[in-house]
Structures are given as structure tokens and as C-alpha cells.
Amino acid sequence: xxxxxxxxxxxxxxxxxxxxxxxxxxxxxxxxxxxxxxxxxxxxxxxxxxxxxxxxxxxxxxxxxxxxxxxxxxxxxxxxxxxxxxxxxxxxxxxxxxxxxxx
Amino acid sequence: xxxxxxxxxxxxxxxxxxxxxxxxxxxxxxxxxxxxxxxxxxxxxxxxxxxxxxxxxxxxxxxxxxxxxxxxxxxxxxxxxxxxxxxxxxxxxxxxxxxxxxxxxxxxxxxxxxxxxxxxxxxxxxxxxxxxxxxxxxxxxxxxxxxxxxxxxxxxxxxxxxxxxxxxxxxxxxxxxxxxxxxxxxxxxxxxxxxxxxxxxxxxxxxxxxxxxxxxxxxxxxxxxxxxxxxxxxxxxxxxxxxxxxxxxxxxxxxxxxxxxxxxxxxxxxxxxxxxxxxxxxxxxxxxxxxxxxxxxxxxxxxxxxxxxxxxxxxxxxxxxxxxxxxxxxxxxxxxxxxxxxxxxxxxxxxxxxxxxxxxxxxxxxxxxxxxxxxxxxxxxxxxxxxxxxxxxxxxxxxxxxxxxxxxxxxxxxxxxxxxxxxxxxxxxxxxxxxxxxxxxxxxxxxxxxxxxxxxxxxxxxxxxxxxxxxxxxxxxxxxxxxxxxxxxxxxxxxxxxxxxxxxxxxxxxxxxxxxxxxxxxxxxxxxxxxxxxxxxxxxxxxxxxxxxxxxxxxxxxxxxxxxxxxxxxxxxxxxxxxxxxxxxxxxxxxxxxxxxxxxxxxxxxxxxxxxxxxxxxxxxxxxxxxxxxxxxxxxxxxxxxxxxxxxxxxxxxxxxxxxxxxxxxxxxxxxxxxxxxxxxxxxxxxxxxxxxxxxxxxxxxxxxxxxxxxxxxxxxxxxxxxxxxxxxxxxxxxxxxxxxxxxxxxxxxxxxxxxxxxxxxxxxxxxxxxxxxxxxxxxxxxxxxxxxxxxxxxxxxxxxxxxxxxxxxxxxxxxxxxxxxxxxx
Numbered sequence: 022x023x024x025x026x027x028x029x030x031x032x033x034x035x036x037x038x039x040x041x042x043x044x045x046x047x048x049x050x051x052x053x054x055x056x057x058x059x060x061x062x063x064x065x066x067x068x069x070x071x072x073x074x075x076x077x078x079x080x081x082x083x084x085x086x087x088x089x090x091x092x093x094x095x096x097x098x099x100x101x102x103x104x105x106x107x108x109x110x111x112x113x114x115x116x117x118x119x120x121x122x123x124x
Numbered sequence: 125x126x127x128x129x130x131x132x133x134x135x136x137x138x139x140x141x142x143x144x145x146x147x148x149x150x151x152x153x154x155x156x157x158x159x160x161x162x163x164x165x166x167x168x169x170x171x172x173x174x175x176x177x178x179x180x181x182x183x184x185x186x187x188x189x190x191x192x193x194x195x196x197x198x199x200x201x202x203x204x205x206x207x208x209x210x211x212x213x214x215x216x217x218x219x220x221x222x223x224x225x226x227x228x229x230x231x232x233x234x235x236x237x238x239x240x241x242x243x244x245x246x247x248x249x250x251x252x253x254x255x256x257x258x259x260x261x262x263x264x265x266x267x268x269x270x271x272x273x274x275x276x277x278x279x280x281x282x283x284x285x286x287x288x289x290x291x292x293x294x295x296x297x298x299x300x301x302x303x304x305x306x307x308x309x310x311x312x313x314x315x316x317x318x319x320x321x322x323x324x325x326x327x328x329x330x331x332x333x334x335x336x337x338x339x340x341x342x343x344x345x346x347x348x349x350x351x352x353x354x355x356x357x358x359x360x361x362x363x364x365x366x367x368x369x370x371x372x373x374x375x376x377x378x379x380x381x382x383x384x385x386x387x388x389x390x391x392x393x394x395x396x397x398x399x400x401x402x403x404x405x406x407x408x409x410x411x412x413x414x415x416x417x418x419x420x421x422x423x424x425x426x427x428x429x430x431x432x433x434x435x436x437x438x439x440x441x442x443x444x445x446x447x448x449x450x451x452x453x454x455x456x457x458x459x460x461x462x463x464x465x466x467x468x469x470x471x472x473x474x475x476x477x478x479x480x481x482x483x484x485x486x487x488x489x490x491x492x493x494x495x496x497x498x499x500x501x502x503x504x505x506x507x508x509x510x511x512x513x514x515x516x517x518x519x520x521x522x523x524x525x526x527x528x529x530x531x532x533x534x535x536x537x538x539x540x541x542x543x544x545x546x547x548x549x550x551x552x553x554x555x556x557x558x559x560x561x562x563x564x565x566x567x568x569x570x571x572x573x574x575x576x577x578x579x580x581x582x583x584x585x586x587x588x589x590x591x592x593x594x595x596x597x598x599x600x601x602x603x604x605x606x607x608x609x610x611x612x613x614x615x616x617x618x619x620x621x622x623x624x625x626x627x628x629x630x631x632x633x634x635x636x637x638x639x640x641x642x643x644x645x646x647x648x649x650x651x652x653x654x655x656x657x658x659x660x661x662x663x664x665x666x667x668x669x670x671x672x673x674x675x676x677x678x679x680x681x682x683x684x685x686x687x688x689x690x691x692x693x694x695x696x697x698x699x700x701x702x703x704x705x706x707x708x709x710x711x712x713x714x715x716x717x718x719x720x721x722x723x724x725x726x727x728x729x730x731x732x733x734x735x736x737x738x739x740x741x742x743x744x745x746x747x748x749x750x751x752x753x754x755x756x757x758x759x760x761x762x763x764x765x766x767x768x769x770x771x772x773x774x775x776x777x778x779x780x781x782x783x784x785x786x787x788x789x790x791x792x793x794x795x796x797x798x799x800x801x802x803x804x805x806x807x808x809x810x811x812x813x814x815x816x817x818x819x820x821x822x823x824x825x826x827x828x829x830x831x832x833x834x835x836x837x838x839x840x841x842x843x844x845x846x847x848x849x850x851x852x853x854x855x856x857x858x859x860x861x862x863x864x865x866x867x868x869x870x871x872x873x874x875x876x877x878x879x880x881x882x883x884x885x886x887x888x889x890x891x892x893x894x895x896x897x898x899x900x901x902x903x904x905x906x907x908x909x910x911x912x913x914x915x916x917x918x919x920x921x922x923x924x925x926x927x928x929x930x931x932x933x934x935x936x937x938x939x940x941x942x943x944x945x946x947x948x949x950x
Binding site: 036040041042043045049053056083084087088091094095096097099100101103104112113114115116117119120121122123124 | 255256287320388396463468500501
């Protein structure tokens with residue numbers, strides 16, 4: 022399979038790593054990056070730090086951002102990835118109605 | 125049991141007993157006992173106690189959401205105790221607010237004469253009981269501009285935003301909502317949800333703590349708390365009267381993704397397995413089952429699942445109708461589907477079709493609002509499409525394109541999805557290149573991409589593509605001119621134009637482009653280097669034309685350039701002066717310049733290599749000035765290596781490619797093999813690259829090995845030299861080296877090295893016919909393994925000192941032929 026080496030390869034979407042929205046602007050991305058590296062300093066978490074830096078590298082450049090989006094869609098992935106445990110553990114957006122129902 | 129019941133009903137409870145039950149929260153039992161108590165005593169005290177317990181019980185029912193039962197009970201009690209009617213007014217209001225019937229309840233707020241107490245009472249109930257602010261935002265009894273109405277709408281909008289996707293603090297700031305506002309708990313809840321999704325639990329906790337525990341939003345605070353808190357003994361939340369009920373449990377499960385997935389998971393695992401087997405009926409059965417369960421248990425991803433199934437089935441050549449039958453109905457053909465389909469075509473090697481689908485995706489994505497009509501995303505997708513097209517052999521692309529257009533026109537059967545309306549104008553136009561099918565032509569894609577996003581990188585990609593695909597300078601110049609027009613403050617296109625003019629000896633034109641570049645940025649090092657190179661080209665041209673008087677003028681101009689005085693560059697000018705004196709046959713001057721050159725470059729061998737390299741471009745056939753020392757007369761091999769490297773690097777910096785004298789190849793190769801003394805990595809890389817240029821692969825191999833053993837930041841560059849130096853039949857090793865270089869370059873953020881390695885990987889062809897010296901008519905697949913460990917590869921290459929040879933590395937050769945034969949069988 023062809024791989025785009027111009028952008029770092031990540032197992033997760035970069036905006037999920039930095040926990041920013043798909044439409045986050047440069048300032049928000051920068052703030053999220055700073056917050057994350059504060060949480061995972063390179064001396065204590067070298068691998069996580071590298072991952073955060075890679076995600077930031079992708080997101081800060083609009084061109085690599087779109088390339089990453091294109092590459093993230095992989096039809097060869099097992100269908101089980103749609104139910105990936107990692108994503109299930111995440112905090113899921115369910116819309117306001119579900120929240121209001123619980124009141 | 126019956127006896128027990130009789131006993132308990134016969135016995136008249138005491139007031140203390142009932143109060144005790146109330147304190148314990150057992151309102152239902154307390155109410156039954158209070159009824160018996162009042163029936164037996166019939167006093168004012170017993171009646172008051174009964175009413176009190178009724179109020180407690182109704183409150184409990186409201187709290188549990190049993191609003192209808194509560195309403196029925198209120199009406200019964202009101203009828204029985206008419207004098208106590210007013211005591212139930214608050215409860216009735218609460219029920220009305222909870223049910224969203226707030227028009228009558230908030231009506232008094234419009235009356236300017238309403239007392240502050242009443243106003244406060246209404247607002248408190250709204251704060252504590254109103255669960256859906258939309259009811260307030262749309263209520264008819266308040267005027268449109270009433271602060272409660274507008275406030276509710278704003279808060280609700282922020283609530284919807286924060287619960288639907290990642291957002292920023294700015295978007296949900298709600299500056300109009302003060303701390304004293306009845307919406308303050310909502311504001312805090314919204315902020316808590318924002319930080320909850322951002323996984324900033326500390327800030328989230330602070331916001332949760334600030335929510336009034338009597339307010340309605342506190343009910344959701346409990347839910348968030350239950351997820352974020354590892355310490356479930358959090359006192360403030362456990363003391364809350366609000367308990368996690370069934371509905372809040374559902375919310376907790378949904379937002380933390382804890383749905384019961386066992387059945388869907390096993391169905392999907394089965395489906396994945398079925399996709400990997402050849403039994404089609406089993407596969408269709410597995411599809412049907414998975415879709416059915418997903419529809420029931422996990423509807424939020426049903427469409428996505430169906431889209432992936434459709435595309436996977438397409439990749440396996442399974443009849444689409446059968447797939448649709450298995451899934452129940454076809455999937456939605458939205459932007460995501462088209463992107464998935466485009467990627468599938470790309471991966472399957474149907475590259476022209478992939479471009480077609482990427483174009484479809486762009487059209488659909490614009491409609492769905494993924495990006496704007498002229499967004500830079502479109503430009504980037506066009507660039508991505510050119511990368512796809514560049515994977516097709518340039519010699520085949522025209523034929524493949526023609527065939528594809530014919531198929532596209534004539535048959536729909538080959539494609540799962542194509543919007544034919546997009547191509548009708550194209551089909552009506554038979555001339556090529558067909559601008560309506562522009563997505564099949566890299567140059568038109570580049571043009572469109574730069575029209576949308578005129579950035580240097582895309583122009584540079586376009587010009588590099590033009591270099592590879594068109595030999596005539598006019599094509600390259602056209603792109604450079606467009607680049608210059610779009611970005612007139614960019615020096616790069618002018619330097620391309622200058623170089624192009626220089627190559628065809630149009631020096632006046634080249635100088636005019638240089639002048640323009642200097643006007644933009646005179647201090648730019650690239651402009652300065654280009655200027656020196658151009659002046660040297662002009663000088664060499666004059667020398668070749670045997671015009672020494674003009675060359676002498678050029679020397680003065682070069683001398684005035686500060687960049688010509690850096691490092692060993694003055695030696696180069698001296699070498700040109702020496703060539704000039706040879707042309708003029710001025711032996712005295714030749715001797716003078718020769719001594720000067722040796723002095724400036726520091727070595728006779730370096731001087732000889734420079735002169736040897738300049739003779740041909742200056743049109744001189746034989747060298748009678750310098751003779752290279754014979755191998756026997758070399759006193760120190762390290763000195764020789766350094767001298768050669770110095771001359772080669774000087775040539776490089778002037779845009780000339782000097783060669784290593786053949787007589788020194790073995791000495792230098794053995795030096796790198798055996799000597800552990802450290803030579804500067806740049807000198808090693810220069811010698812190795814010169815070796816590669818002149819097909820001295822063993823020399824390049826030995827040099828890279830010597831450099832790799834030194835370690836350091838240049839390991840990536842040296843490993844790339846190693847990859848290039850390996851023989852073709854050591855294919856696996858070659859591929860591993862290239863992959864490791866890509867990984868290392870990416871880690872080091874070395875974009876130049878990364879580009880070079882990617883290009884090498886892209887263009888790497890492995891054909892046994894190259895190896896056997898026969899024409900190449902079949903490319904066998906490469907052996908790139910993206911999971912290789914770069915450190916491991918580096919160590920292997922450090923340890924493997926000897927150049928591979930067919931006797932010792934038979935396995936590699938057999939692997940190579942095995943691969944070739946396997947591919948041929950297919």
C-alpha cells in the first residue's frame with residue numbers, strides 16, 4: 022500500500038491526540054499542544070511526547086492536515102476498527118438530547 | 125405474612141414513629157401510617173402530619189420523575205383537604221415546569237408590579253426545576269427581548285455546541301451570564317462538559333464544584349462526576365439527594381462508550397474473518413448478520429459499517445447487488461463513502477479511477493460543507509491526486525488514460541459509484557487533453573491547485589514534475605513564469621528561469637532574471653550562490669570561446685563578490701585564471717597561477733582534480749599543466765582522501781561535478797574499509813556521492829560504512845548512500861535501508877533527506893533485466909517493509925563491512941529471483 026511519508030504516521034487521528042476539534046484554529050491547536058506537552062513532558066513520557074509532537078506537526082500545517090485526513094481513511098482496515106476499543110474508551114459526543122433526557 | 129400485615133394495620137402508629145420513617149426517607153410507608161394515624165385520631169396535629177408526609181411523598185415522586193402520579197395525588201389531597209390547597213401550589217408549579225408547561229408560571233414576570241419575593245420564587249423554581257431551557261426560550265408569555273428568554277436561548281445554544289463536538293472556551297464563554305443569574309449553574313455545567321471532553325479533569329472538577337447542588341444542572345454534574353472521579357467517595361456528590369437513576373445511567377454509558385458490544389463485536393469479527401475467506405455465501409450471511417445486530421445495538425455507526433462493507437466487497441470483486449441484498453438497502457453515497465471508495469481504488473492500483481473518485485469526493489465534500497468552494501483543502505487534494513498519477517509510468521500514462529476514458533464512456537458496470545452527470549460535457553468533447561476530465565492530467569491539476577492556493581511548495585512540486593516529464597526548457601519556464609506572476613516576491617522562480625537561461629547560454633536573459641531576484645532579496649544565500657555560479661558559467665563560456673580578454677573582466681567581477689571569498693572558493697578563481705593562461709599559452713603566468721592554486725587549496729592532488737574537472741567545460745583537450753601523483757608516491761592515504769574531498773566539495777559548491785581520479789579509487793576504498801581514523805562526515809558523503817555518480821559502488825559502500833561507524837546526525841544521509849551503493853540483487857537490504865532513512869529523516873525533521881529518500885523509494889524499480897544488462901520490460905514488486913526498526917537496520921549496516929558478493933550472499937540472490945518468479949506466475 023502506498024504510504025505518504027511526508028507526514029508522520031500516527032495510529033490515531035492527530036486532532037484526537039491533541040483533543041481539539043476538526044475545525045480548531047492555529048491558536049487553539051497551539052494551546053492544546055502546550056497543554057499536552059505540559060501533561061507529558063519529554064523526559065518522563067518520551068514516546069507520548071513524540072506522538073503529541075507529530076500530531077502538532079500535522080495539525081499546524083493546513084496542507085499536511087488535509088493529507089492526514091485523506092490517509093486516515095483506510096478501507097483495508099478490519100471492520101472491528103470501527104468499534105475500536107480505544108475510541109470506545111474515549112468520551113463520546115452524543116448530542117444535547119441525550120443529556121437533557123437524563124435530567 | 126398475612127398475620128404480620130394484620131398486626132401492623134391494627135396497631136395505630138405514633139407520631140414519633142412516622143417522623144422517624146420520614147427522617148429515613150421512607151415516605152411511602154410513612155404516608156400509609158400517617159393515614160391510619162389521622163383516621164384514628166382526627167386531630168389538627170394528626171391532619172398536619174398527614175399533609176406534611178403527603179408533601180414529602182409527592183416531592184419524592186417528582187424527584188423520581190413520576191410526574192403524572194404526583195399530579196393525581198395532589199388533586200386527591202387538594203380535594204380532601206381544601207383548606208391546605210395553597211401548600212401544594214409550589215409542587216404543582218414544579219411539576220408544570222418539569223413538564224415544560226411554563227407559560228402560565230412565568231407570566232407574572234411580565235407584570236412590573238410583581239413583588240421581588242414572587243419574582244425570586246419563580247426564578248428559583250426555574251433554576252432548580254427547568255431541565256430544558258428551550259421551553260423558556262420559546263415560551264409565549266414573555267416578550268421576545270425578555271432577558272430570561274434571550275439568556276435561555278444563548279445558554280441552550282452553548283449547551284448544544286458543547287455536547288456535539290470539540291469546541292473552544294471562547295465559543296461557549298457566555299459573558300452575559302453573571303454568577304448571580306439563574307443560568308449560572310448552566311454556565312458552569314457547560315464549562316464542565318467542555319473540560320470533560322478535553323479530558324482536563326482538574327478544571328472540570330472545579331466547575332462541577334461551583335454548581336449549586338439544588339439546581340437542575342446539578343443532576344448532570346453527578347453524571348460527569350461519576351465518570352471522571354476515581355474516588356467514588358466524593359462527599360459533596362454522595363450527600364446529594366440526586367441519585368443516579370436509570371436515565372442518568374444511560375447517559376453515563378453513552379458518553380463513556382460503555383454500550384453492550386459483545387454481540388456486535390462477535391458479529392463483526394465473524395464478518396472480518398469471512399472477508400478473508402473465499403466462501404461468498406458465508407460472507408454475505410455474515411454481512412447480513414452484522415448489519416442486523418448493528419442496526420439494533422449500535423445504530424450510530426450503522427451507515428459507516430455499511431459503507432465499509434460495500435467498499436471491502438468492491439475490493440474483493442463481489443457483486444454489488446448481492447451486497448445490497450445482504451445489507452437490506454444500499455448505503456448512503458456521501459462524502460465519506462466517496463473518500464473511502466477513492467482510497468480503495470488508490471490502494472487497489474486503479475489509479476485513474478481513484479483520481480476520478482477523489483474528484484467526486486471534492487464535489488460532494490463541498491456540498492456537505494467539509495470545506496469551502498475554493499478552500500486550500502481542494503488544492504491539497506489536487507496535489508494528492510497528482511501524486512497518485514505520478515505513480516503511473518510516464519511512458520504508459522497516455523495509453524492508460526485513453527483506455528480509461530473509453531471504459532468510463534461505455535460502461536457503468538466496472539464502477540460501484542460514479543456520478544455520470546459530472547462527465548457528460550467531457551464525453552461530448554472528443555479532443556484531448558479534455559479539460560472536463562482534468563483530474564486525469566497532473567499539469568492541469570497543478571495549475572488548478574496553484575490557482576486556488578498559490579504557494580511555493582505546490583509550484584515547486586509542479587516544476588519538479590515538469591523537469592521529469594518535459595525535456596524542453598519552455599515547459600519549465602512556463603511554470604516558473606506562472607509562479608513568478610502569482611508570487612512576485614518569491615526569488616525561487618526567478619532562479620529557475622535564470623538557471624534555464626544559463627543552460628542554453630542565454631546569459632543576458634539569465635542576468636536579467638538574477639537582477640530581478642536581487643531586487644527582491646539581495647542577501648538571500650540562494651540568490652548569492654546562484655549569482656556566483658552564473659558568473660562562473662559566463663567565465664567558462666568565454667574561456668571556451670577563447671575570449672580571454674572577456675574572461676579577465678569576468679575574474680574581476682567574481683573577485684568583487686563577497687561569496688567568492690568564502691572558504692576555498694578563491695582557489696577556484698585561481699584555477700580559472702590558470703586555465704586562461706593556458707589558453708593564452710602564457711607559460712610564466714601558468715606557472716605563477718599553478719603555485720598560487722596549490723597554495724590556496726593546500727594540496728597538489730586537490731589542485732590537479734580541480735584543473736582536470738575544468739578542462740573539458742573550458743574546451744581544453746589535454747592537461748599539460750598538472751600530473752596526478754602516482755599511487756606509489758602517495759605518502760599518507762588520509763591526506764589523499766582529504767585532498768580529494770576538498771576538491772570535490774569545491775566543485776559541488778560551484779555547481780560542477782568533479783570526478784575522483786580512477787587511479788585513487790582502490791586506495792580510497794581500502795582506506796575507508798580499514799582505517800578507523802575519523803574523516804569529517806561531509807567529506808565522506810561527498811566522496812561517496814562522487815563514487816555513485818561514476819559507478820564506483822564499492823567505494824561508496826565503504827565510505828558510507830566508515831561514516832556510519834562514527835554515528836551522529838549524519839547517519840541518515842550515510843545510510844541513504846549505503847542504500848544507493850548496494851547491488852540490485854540485494855533488494856531486501858536496499859529497501860530496508862531506504863525505509864530506515866525515511867524514518868530517521870522524519871524523526872530528525874530533515875525535509876531534504878526525507879524528500880530524497882521518498883523519491884528514491886517511489887522510483888526504485890527492481891528488475892532482473894537491469895541486473896542482467898537486458899532491457900527492462902517487467903517491474904517486479906518492491907520489498908518495502910514499513911515496520912522495519914531503523915536502529916536495527918543501522919546496526920546491521922555498521923556491522924556489515926564487506927561489499928556483498930554473489931558467492932557469499934547467495935540467499936539474497938535466490939530471494940530476488942523467487943520474488944521475480946512468484947510475480948511472473950501471477
